[in-house]
Amino acid sequence: MDIGAFFGTILWPIKWVVELILVAWHWLLTNIGMDPAAGLTWVLSIVGLTLVVRAALIPIFVRQIKNQRRMLEIAPQLKKIQEKYKGKKDQFSREAMSRETMDLYKKTGTNPLSSCLPLLLQMPVFFSLFQVLNGAQGGHAGVGPLNATLAKQFGNSSLFGIAPLHQSFQGALNAHPQQVAVMVIAACMVVLMTGSQFLTQLQIVSKNMSPETKASPQFKQQRILLYLLPFVFLFSGFAFPLGVMFYWLTSNIWTMGQQFLVIRNLPTPGSDAAKAREARLARKGKLIQEDGAVVLSLEEEPKKTTQRVQPVGKNRAKKQTGK
Structure with missing residues (x-):
């Protein structure tokens, strides 16, 4: 088989x-x-x-x-385990590090x-x-x-009666005569596909990563992929039939919107998106601290009521002081 x-x-x-x-x-x-x-x-x-x-x-x-x-x-606990066995390359240390890591995974689920x-x-x-x-x-x-x-x-x-859904940019280019309408529509679709893919990844890299993640070597690799992957889609997209490109574009738009909602409402702790969410909640008076206290915004702080002091006449003042 x-x-x-x-x-x-x-x-x-x-x-x-x-x-x-x-x-x-x-x-x-x-x-x-x-x-x-x-x-x-x-x-x-x-x-x-x-x-x-x-x-x-x-x-x-x-x-x-x-x-x-x-x-x-x-992640902080994993980092402590890694630092504990840093520089130790013997088999016993590697096994101990692996065992402690697996125990942490098991304990935290x-x-x-x-x-x-x-x-x-x-x-x-x-x-x-x-x-x-x-x-x-x-x-x-x-x-x-x-x-x-x-x-x-x-x-x-x-x-539109001019662009077969089974045709691709490459096929239209090699056709005799060339199908210019298909090439124009396919080129627009490729640009939209590539742009939506880039914006989706840019949302994550620019807004939804903590400072610790941005300082890691993996982040640098992800930044490279951020600009490299669109070129892969840019060139491979010219071989996709129009019908498949409509699926791909719709899926990308869905992903972009879904990612926007997740970053806005469930951001990574410590990221720029998390700070922006905390600021929004603080303005609405809905920010809850770890101890359960509600942080009110300046606009919603309870107003202090002060009682006005009535003026006291000279004779009345003497009676109050006993003079």
């Missing part, structure tokens, strides 16, 4: 569900009056498919955020690999999405509800 057939067997149920959602959106849009063969109908079906899949992955994303927070909480697990679980879903969309645009029937008729209809559909 070759690798392709092996992965095809594993992804079969996921692809079936993906096709079901895609066809369901196409059926819904068709029943509200849209042309079933129009490129716009299929583009909106792809957008609907992406939104359903990303919404289903929200629990996994929340779990990833929680795991990352736990790792941040035990954390796992360094757990933060990567959500990403690993998402990969089969995204890979199935790509295969379904790419195969359908070639007119090939899927493994489930996407039958040969719908697949052919999808493969022959064109956006």
Whole structure:
């Protein structure tokens, strides 16, 4: 059994569900009056498919955020263990360091690999999405509800009647004659895809990292990737069919919005985003300290009531002093 057939067997149920959602959106849009063969109908079906899949992955994303927070909480303790065995390269010290580290993970209920697990679980879903969309645009029937008729209809559909969804920038460039409309739309899509990917990562690097993380060597590597990865998407995107690029762009926009909400409401402790959130809560009088005390903003401090002192006449003053 070759690798392709092996992965095809594993992804079969996921692809079936993906096709079901895609066809369901196409059926819904068709029943509200849209042309079933129009490129716009299929583009909106792809957008609907992406939104359903990303919404289903929200629990996994929340779990990833929680795991990352736990790792941040035990980071000082991990650093103490590393400093304790710093410079010791004998086998006994390495085993002791490993044992203490694992005991810390067990005690706090954390796992360094757990933060990567959500990403690993998402990969089969995204890979199935790509295969379904790419195969359908070639007119090939899927493994489930996407039958040969719908697949052919999808493969022959064109956006605005001039840009086939199965076509890519590279294919339009090599066509005779060249398909200029496809090249323009594809180029715009690539720029939007690359820009949204860059902004999403920039949000994390610039606002949601603690000073300790920014001082680490890993941060420098992440800064390099921040500017390197967009170029990878920039060049690889020219080989993606238009339909796949609509999925990718929709997914990027979802990620960007989701990341914005997480950074705003659940920022990394000590980061610029956390300081900005504390300032917002302080202005609203909702900032709670570790001891449970509520910090009121200057505008909401209770006003002190002072009683006005009435003027006292000379004769009355003498009586009060007994003089």
